[in-house]
Amino acid sequence: MRLAAFALPLAIMLLLGMIPWLAATLSAIIGLCVSYIFFAKTRNALSESLYEKRAAKNVNHDKDADAEDAEVEAVLAKESKGKA
Structure with a gap:
């Protein structure tokens, strides 16, 4: 699930033509935020x-x-x- 929270935004940004390193950085930040908010029960x-x-x-x-x-x-x- 966490990998999907990173990979999905990355794929979307790369399809939109964003610079790869910037897309990866933003995807990592988005993935961390999504993981922190929605996967709290799993983490706990x-x-x-x-x-x-x-x-x-x-x-x-x-x-x-x-x-x-x-x-x-x-x-x-x-x-x-x-x-x-």
Whole structure:
């Protein structure tokens, strides 16, 4: 859909005889605007999906990190008791 939002204005401008680099630049701007306005639901769904996947990975990582930290603290506590 995003490719069509770029390609359609580009094809129209090129058929009208516009300079190719100018047509491509204007088509990119038009495509970005159309995408931003009309494809917001798709963009939001994608960002929520990515956030949920990343949050799920962080939860598992935090449990492992907490367990490792507890082990290190236990070892350090034993060493400090032995020196005192």
